[in-house]
Amino acid sequence: GENVEQHPSTLSVQEGDSAVIKCTYSDSASNYFPWYKQELGKRPQLIIDIRSNVGEKKDQRIAVTLNKTAKHFSLHITETQPEDSAVYFCAASKTGGGNKLTFGTGTQLKVEL
Amino acid sequence: DAGVTQSPTHLIKTRGQQVTLRCSPKSGHDTVSWYQQALGQGPQFIFQYYEEEERQRGNFPDRFSGHQFPNYSSELNVNALLLGDSALYLCASSRGGTGANVLTFGAGSRLTVL
Numbered sequence: 188g189e190n191v192e193q194h195p196s197t198l199s200v201q202e203g204d205s206a207v208i209k210c211t212y213s214d215s216a217s218n219y220f221p222w223y224k225q226e227l228g229k230r231p232q233l234i235i236d237i238r239s240n241v242g243e244k245k246d247q248r249i250a251v252t253l254n255k256t257a258k259h260f261s262l263h264i265t266e267t268q269p270e271d272s273a274v275y276f277c278a279a280s281k282t283g284g285g286n287k288l289t290f291g292t293g294t295q296l297k298v299e300l
Numbered sequence: 301d302a303g304v305t306q307s308p309t310h311l312i313k314t315r316g317q318q319v320t321l322r323c324s325p326k327s328g329h330d331t332v333s334w335y336q337q338a339l340g341q342g343p344q345f346i347f348q349y350y351e352e353e354e355r356q357r358g359n360f361p362d363r364f365s366g367h368q369f370p371n372y373s374s375e376l377n378v379n380a381l382l383l384g385d386s387a388l389y390l391c392a393s394s395r396g397g398t399g400a401n402v403l404t405f406g407a408g409s410r411l412t413v414l
Contacts, residue, residue, distance in 0.1 A: 193342075221402070221403075223405075230304075230390070230405045230406060230407045230408060231390070231405045232405070233402065233403070233404070276342050276343075278342075286331060286333045286348050286356075286392070286394055286401055286403060287333075287345045287348065287356055287358065288333075288335075288343070288345060288403065289345070290342030290343050290344070292341065292342050293340075293341070293342050
């Protein structure tokens with residue numbers, strides 16, 4: 188089955204700096220890669236996703252890149268703000284996979300003033 | 301739009317008991333998936349329901365079972381509870397069955413097994 192590894196497990200940055208979180212996946216058939224933000228005690232919220240037919244997607248301060256050959260994808264947050272502090276999860280799934288998202292282990296991002 | 305709603309939000313059970321968790325999907329969604337999230341971990345896929353049938357299952361024992369009703373709502377049942385079943389149980393809904401579709405998560409039901 189699919190295996191998703193995520194690094195780093197914790198990340199501390201200064202407000203205004205950039206943050207990068209990296210994930211690798213094992214199943215070459217995976218074609219959908221969402222990123223979720225989960226604040227303490229709250230539901231995971233989709234912040235951005237990418238499908239395997241594109242290499243990069245941006246939404247304001249957030250971007251995701253995908254390298255299908257290397258089977259890795261990354262989340263980039265620019266101009267970080269204190270409200271970006273949360274746990275971020277990457278995930279992977281594939282068409283016909285029954286919406287089975289395989290999640291990474293999460294990255295605790297702390298944006299310090 | 302209320303999004304995905306789950307009940308109860310918190311519950312405490314003892315080992316050996318049984319529990320039923322409920323989920324109402326987001327309006328317009330017809331597919332429900334259940335995930336277990338242990339403390340400090342990423343969510344783990346339990347199973348997915350579409351057209352009132354279990355379509356795919358993760359690596360969970362038969363003690364975990366579910367149901368989907370004609371109105372697309374769903375239940376997760378766990379029998380013979382173990383201490384290790386303590387977790388946040390998340391329901392996620394989507395539209396269109398078994399494709400790699402965008403999931404919307406509920407706030408979860410936090411189960412504590414004593």
